[in-house]
Amino acid sequence: MSNYGRNAIAAMGERLDSLLKELERFGVENDARTTDHEEKLLNITAETGAFLTLLVQAVKARRVLEIGTSNGYSTLWLADAVRRLGGGVLTVEVVADKAEIARANFERAELLPWIQLHLGDAGEFLRGQDEASQDFLFLDSDREEYVTWWPDLRRILSPGGLIIVDNATSHAVELESFLRLVQDTPGYTTSLVPLGNGELLVLKENQ
Numbered sequence: 001m002s003n004y005g006r007n008a009i010a011a012m013g014e015r016l017d018s019l020l021k022e023l024e025r026f027g028v029e030n031d032a033r034t035t036d037h038e039e040k041l042l043n044i045t046a047e048t049g050a051f052l053t054l055l056v057q058a059v060k061a062r063r064v065l066e067i068g069t070s071n072g073y074s075t076l077w078l079a080d081a082v083r084r085l086g087g088g089v090l091t092v093e094v095v096a097d098k099a100e101i102a103r104a105n106f107e108r109a110e111l112l113p114w115i116q117l118h119l120g121d122a123g124e125f126l127r128g129q130d131e132a133s134q135d136f137l138f139l140d141s142d143r144e145e146y147v148t149w150w151p152d153l154r155r156i157l158s159p160g161g162l163i164i165v166d167n168a169t170s171h172a173v174e175l176e177s178f179l180r181l182v183q184d185t186p187g188y189t190t191s192l193v194p195l196g197n198g199e200l201l202v203l204k205e206n207q
């Protein structure tokens, strides 16, 4: 990891730091071992985690929604940032076994009080959320669904809110139609950050 990421880690507690490192090793080993896609953990990189922490604090997001929890690795980075702002993370996962492992990791990190875990399909979940109820959305899930989810993502994001989409360079082709849709929607500014698997930033105008 770069020194930039290390600076972010230095700010967290030792317990969280060592759990994140353990999960990084476990995730890489697990994903190399299994060929079953559902069993893969597909965690973000540590650099991406540090970047998310910085972004949450920069925009002072108190209401953070993550789509795609897996075993909770990225949620821990988000929760550590939002905890310092007095907010919370809502995270959605459709696979029960993964959600169970994530909950155990949240407990180990002592970050459970700042995390609400929802087990279920994200599309259905998004439809039930209130307008402007989230300041920061992190999408790391079923990329083919993002186009369908866009109307609800727009609706629930507060003015001035930020959406981060993982895998913007590693799976650029899969995200092409979503990117086009976002860029064709008035009131949003995008930027592609070539860090980790590529992070697409989508800023909603503060109107």
Ligand SMILES: C[S@@+](CC[C@H](N)C(=O)[O-])C[C@H]1O[C@@H](n2cnc3c(N)ncnc32)[C@H](O)[C@@H]1O
Binding pocket: 041, 042, 043, 044, 067, 068, 069, 070, 071, 072, 073, 074, 075, 092, 093, 094, 095, 098, 120, 121, 122, 123, 140, 141, 142, 145
């Ligand atoms: C790339 S992994 C998430 C990795 C996690 N963000 C991390 O970095 O630690 C994607 C996750 O999205 C979940 N997922 C896929 N489709 C979903 C859906 N429709 N609703 C909720 N979760 C979904 C998968 O089960 C998987 O665990």
